[in-house]
Amino acid sequence: MTAVLRLESRKRVRGSVILLVVFALLSALYFSMFPGIQAEMDAFEEAFPEYMFDLFGIEALHTIEGFVAAELYAFFWSLLLAIYFAYVGAGLIAGDVQDRRMDLTLSNPVSRESVVLQKVAALWVPVVALNVGVPIVVYVAALAIGESFDPVALAMVHLLSIPYLLVCAGIGLVLSVFVDHVRIARGTALVLVFLLWLVDGVSRLDPDYEWIGDLAPSRYYDETAILVHEEYAFGDAGILLAAFLVLVAVSVVIFTRRDI
C-alpha cells in the first residue's frame, strides 16, 4: 500500500525543485561575493557587536566555511528551510480534512496510521533533493572560485540537518492533526518554529538563561560548529530524531482518535 506515498511524494516535487533553485541562486550569489569581501571580513567582525554573532552563531567569517555557515546555513537553512518543513508538515493532514479529500482517502482499505506515515514518508522528496542538490552546488561553487571546501564537513552539515528539519515538520504535523483549518495550522507552525529558533539564539546571549534554549530544536544543530570546527554532534542529532519520532507517534495517536 504505497498509493498515498506515491501521490504525496509527487506533490512535494514542485516545492523541492523551487527551493533547490533558490539555494543554487543564493550560493552563486554568496560565492561570487566572497573573493571580493574576504579581506574585509575582519573589519566586518570588529564593526558589529559580538551579540550579533552570538545570536546567529557566526564566527570565522574570513574562511569559506565560516562565511558559508553564516550566510547560507545559519539563516536560510536553519530558519527558512525549517519554516518550510513546518509549513509542509502542517498541511499534510489539515488540508485534506478541510477539503474533504480525507473522506475519499479513508474510504479505501487504508488505515489512518498508514495515511499519516505515508504522508510523513513523502518528506523524503525535499529531504533528499535539498541535501543532495545543495551540497553539490556549494562544493562546485567553492571550487569555481578557487576555494576548497571540506567535503566531509559539508556532507555532515546536511546529514545532521535532516533530523532538525524533520522535527520542524513534526511540529507542523502535530498541529495538522489537531487543528481543522489548514491556514491556522500552517500559521501556528511557522510562528512556533520561528519563535523556537529565536529563543535558542537569544538565550545563548546570557549564560544564566541559556538552558531555556534547550527546548528549541535548533539548539541541537549547530552549522558553524560542523563547518568551522568539524564537530559532529551525533548525540544531538539522535535527540532530534527521537523527538521527531515522538511527534509522529503523537500525531498518529491523535489522528486515529478524532472525528474528521
Add this chain to the structure above:
Amino acid sequence: MRPQTDADDPAAETGSTTESDPESARGSAVISIDGLTKRYGDVTANDGVTFDVGAGEIFGYLGPNGAGKTTTIRLLLGLIKPTAGTATVLGADVRDRRALTEVKSDVGYLPDTLGFEDRLTGRQALDYFARMRGDERREELLELFRPPLDKRIETYSSGNRRMLGIVQAFMHDPQLAILDEPTSGLDPLKQDRMHAFLEAERDAGKTIFFSSHVLSEVQRVCDRVGIIRDGELVALEDIDDLLERGGKDVRVELAESVDEDAFVTSEMIDVESVEGTVRFTYTGEAGALLEHLVRFEVVDVEIGDPQLDDIFKHYYGDEREPLPGDG
C-alpha cells in the same frame, strides 16, 4: 410493449429477477444500524437511528438538507465516531477501525462533497484509487459516465466531478455502495443513466445505500426508504407504501369556476382554489381521479409527486416522535 406510466416503478418487477447471482437473496443485513447517535455539543445530528439494509436492495435515505443523512453515512464509514449506539457494515463494527478498514475494499463511497486532488487529471485520480482497491470495472463505467479524463480535475464542472466520483465509487466492483446525494449536479440524462445503472447493480446482487433529498428520485429507484428528519428516523417502509400514503400533488385548471362542493371529493386534501385553478393533494386511486375530472371542463391538469415536506406534514404530523414501525 407494456404501458409506460409514471407509476410504473421498475422496483416492482425485480421480485422475479433472472439474474445469474442466486446467492444475493435479500434479507441478510449488509448494513445494520442500532441506536446510532451523534451529538455535537447540544446539537444531536443523529438520534438513536436504527434500521437495517438488506443484501441486494436499493435503500433510499431520504430527508431534507441538514436532517442528518451525511452524518449517518460518515458514521458508517468510520470518519466520525458515534456518541452512542453502533452499526455494522458488511459485518464490521464501525467502532472497530481495523475490521472496518478491511471491509472497505468491498465498499464504494460517493461523498456529497467530492474532495479530489484537484491538480491531478481524472485518469491520475482513478489510478490513485485503483492502487488501493482495484479497478476491474473502470472501462465499463467510463462508457456510461464520461468525465474528461485527461483534464485536470480543477477544470471540471460539477457534473464531471460527480461522474468521476461515480466511476471511482464503483470501479472496484464493491458489494456495497454508499452514495451521498449521488445525482446532484448531473444533468437529467445522466441522472437517468445513473438510476438505470443502480437498478442493474441491484439486480446483480449489489446493495446500494443512497441518500437524497429528492423524493421523486428515491421513488424511482429505491425499494425501501428511511426518512430522517432532525436527526431522527421518522419512517421506514417500502417505497410503495410510502407513495400510497404520500398521494399526488394535483393542479387542475378549469374552463370556468365550479362549485367547490361539487368538485372536491374526500380523497382531496389541502384544497386551494383560486378562480379556475384548483390545487390539492390526492390520496386516492389515480383512475378514480381521472374519472372524476372528466366530468368537468378541464383546460389543463398537472399531476406530480408531493413534496417531501408535505408528506411529513400530512402523514407524520409535526410531532418529532418516531413512528411505530421503525425497526
